[in-house]
Amino acid sequence: MSETRPTPILDRLAPLPPPAKAGSRFRLLIAVWICLLPAIGAALAAWSPPFVRSLERWILGWYERMFSYPWTGPRLIGVGLVIAVLVLATIAIHEGAHVVVGAWVGFRLSSMRVGRIQIGRPFRISIYRGAGAGAGGWLGGWANLLPVKTERLVPRAVAMVLAGPTANLLSGCAVLLLPYSKGFASDVFVLFSLVQGSVNLVPYRYKAVLSDGARILMLLGNRERGERWLAAMKLVAELRAGVPPESLSADFLAKAVAVRDDSPDTVGAHAIAYTAALGQRKDAEAAQHLETCLEYSGFAAPAVRQALMSDAAVFQALSRKRADLAERWLAAMPKKIESPSMRTRAEAAILQAKGDAEGALRKLDEMESSLLAEPDETRREISRRSLARWKSALRARGGSDGLPK
Numbered sequence: 497m498s499e500t501r502p503t504p505i506l507d508r509l510a511p512l513p514p515p516a517k518a519g520s521r522f523r524l525l526i527a528v529w530i531c532l533l534p535a536i537g538a539a540l541a542a543w544s545p546p547f548v549r550s551l552e553r554w555i556l557g558w559y560e561r562m563f564s565y566p567w568t569g570p571r572l573i574g575v576g577l578v579i580a581v582l583v584l585a586t587i588a589i590h591e592g593a594h595v596v597v598g599a600w601v602g603f604r605l606s607s608m609r610v611g612r613i614q615i616g617r618p619f620r621i622s623i624y625r626g627a628g629a630g631a632g633g634w635l636g637g638w639a640n641l642l643p644v645k646t647e648r649l650v651p652r653a654v655a656m657v658l659a660g661p662t663a664n665l666l667s668g669c670a671v672l673l674l675p676y677s678k679g680f681a682s683d684v685f686v687l688f689s690l691v692q693g694s695v696n697l698v699p700y701r702y703k704a705v706l707s708d709g710a711r712i713l714m715l716l717g718n719r720e721r722g723e724r725w726l727a728a729m730k731l732v733a734e735l736r737a738g739v740p741p742e743s744l745s746a747d748f749l750a751k752a753v754a755v756r757d758d759s760p761d762t763v764g765a766h767a768i769a770y771t772a773a774l775g776q777r778k779d780a781e782a783a784q785h786l787e788t789c790l791e792y793s794g795f796a797a798p799a800v801r802q803a804l805m806s807d808a809a810v811f812q813a814l815s816r817k818r819a820d821l822a823e824r825w826l827a828a829m830p831k832k833i834e835s836p837s838m839r840t841r842a843e844a845a846i847l848q849a850k851g852d853a854e855g856a857l858r859k860l861d862e863m864e865s866s867l868l869a870e871p872d873e874t875r876r877e878i879s880r881r882s883l884a885r886w887k888s889a890l891r892a893r894g895g896s897d898g899l900p901k
Contacts, residue, residue, distance in 0.1 A: 513790075598656040724751060731752060744768070864880070
């Protein structure tokens with residue numbers, strides 16, 4: 497990458513793109529999926545009439561039971577609790593299937609979330625407080641897994657991703673076909689299981705989230721995008737294993753940055769490449785990767801956007817010796833930030849750029865203390881190593897150039 501290429505967003509000459517909104521494409525995909533349901537039902541009828549008859553009987557009975565329940569008084573509280581527990585159960589089945597099948601085909605759990613309950617290695621339980629952590633946060637979940645080996649990675653990744661919606665559909669169908677009289681709890685479980693399983697198979701992107709169906713379609717139908725996602729996963733696994741950023745696999749880095757599109761994967765891949773270039777002291781190349789991250793940051797999650805703003809402040813302060821631009825990035829960061837350590841990190845870099853090494857070290861000590869509460873083991877370990885290198889360099893060089901490389 498040429499050193500003369502401009503970096504207007506990084507240099508505060510152009511604005512940071514706003515967060516992307518859910519567009520008409522998402523609504524169109526859902527509409528198409530709904531329109532296809534009759535055809536899918538007809539195909540199932542031709543293939544397995546007993547199952548379809550059971551489904552028809554359940555749907556008719558479900559409507560009768562819904563209107564027969566006394567939806568008044570204290571019963572509503574009990575109904576709400578039952579629904580909440582069963583929704584969490586369907587989410588747990590979905591994410592648990594990703595984890596179990598992922599472990600079976602060669603992936604390792606980094607962290608998972610069921611509602612607002614977050615579990616990280618080694619079995620650290622915490623309450624999720626990130627984006628969407630309000631009342632709607634109880635309706636979401638994730639499972640972050642990293643590959644342990646690279647052989648036949650595409651089919652193994654497809655199996656891991658497909659496991660979640662498949663588990664929902666199978667569990668819903670199992671309860672539906674069991675020979676007992678269905679009640680309210682069974683109805684809710686079957687309904688949410690079938691909805692969650694089928695909707696997750698729809699290939700769509702909603703803001704910074706790609707559905708399981710979108711991941712599977714990407715892996716099977718778009719070689720370069722699939723390789724980019726898998727390469728980024730492998731690079732994160734290398735960082736987690738203790739590989740220094742400057743020693744990351746060149747082949748995986750090349751695949752990770754080979755494609756640019758309107759997706760969060762572009763941001764994630766170039767963020768890793770930025771870290772690698774910084775570790776190799778290729779500041780011009782690092783600036784280009786960071787500029788790309790900022791250019792596509794509208795498709796990233798809020799926490800990632802905030803981390804990129806922190807990266808921009810640190811880079812301007814320590815690589816370009818522009819404390820003024822670093823302060824402008826710090827001022828642009830939202831007041832309510834998901835990870836306060838990102839703000840502390842930028843403040844440390846600014847203090848260091850101004851020659852206050854002791855003040856910078858105090859800020860880094862604050863950041864180190866906050867990292868202990870990070871539930872995701874992978875992010876915690878990678879951040880801890882980077883911070884340790886920064887502090888060591890700062891002490892060794894007397895604050896003249898303590899950029900974490």
